[in-house]
Amino acid sequence: MSARRLPLALALVLATVTLSACTDGGAPRDGSPAKAGPVTVIPGLTVTPDPTLHAELPADIRSSGVVRVATDVPYPPFEMFESEDSKQITGIDFDLGQALGARLGVRFDFRAQKFDGILPAVEADKFDAVMSAMTDKKARQRSVDFVDYLNAGPGWLVKKGNPEGITVVTDVCGKAVGVQTGTNHQKLLEQRQDLCRSKNLPPIKILSFSKDSEAQLALRSGKVVADYLDEVTAGYVAAMADDGAAFSTVTGRAAVGEYSASPMGIGVSKNSPGLKEAIQAALQSLMDDGSYEKILRKYNVPGIAIPKATINGSLD
16 A cells, blocks of 8 residues: 555554653754755655745744654554664654655654653643644644644454454444544544444443554454554555455444544644644645645555645534
8 A cells, every 4th residue: 555565563563662762751852953955755755945934933943943743653654663673653644744844944853652641741841743643623622733634534444354244333332342542533432332322232342452553453363343443544554464364444434433524633732832833834835835645645545635734623
């Protein structure tokens, strides 16, 4: 699916891999500033800085040349490691972050942070921003402001061939399913319990995991019958794991249940006035010149693009 084809082990061992940068202390502003020149983000895409956008950044970020970005690794294809032995992050969010940094004339410094601890870490000023396939939700807007950049719905990752025959959401009533802790998908699953009750069916047995890769392991072992996650990630993992022999996906509103069209957003600290506006303007410029689409096409997901960079666009 991706130009960088990754082995199955990537999706399985990433949960145990830890970056050398500590995940609870945040990223210090001691990195070397980005060079004020063109940056090759991916093959065939070079992004040049815009001095006007650079001037819109907060003074401390202009001075350090660094935007500290929290991300929860792994969640392919949004964030992952380049290989089993690598600590170098890659993926949609990372590439887009490098493009945003290049346009702004700074460096987006990605550090690993568990998903359910990301917003508290930003509020504690350990990070300036979040790029981690995070759904823009009104409740989360109390902690950060969102620059919306993608849109995708939920999906099921199931064993190859869908042996449980999941076609409608109530097919998982009474069964164990996996989901990542602290995600919007976990909340959606909890809402699906109402559907089970309405049909006098036993409740879904929701098992939450700190990493989605742990939910994938549970699916492999038979501990759960399905993993509820982003449809893009489900499709990516299904295509990559065992060269496509391990998993299948089930998507569509009948199977996953109704959901609102809440976009994914880059979470930006409320303690950094002007940063969200600068990121929004940089993102819009990448949309306008085709750079944004090139990054999405690298991962074969142009369909999750949105036409305009908005701030706090969620309706719920």
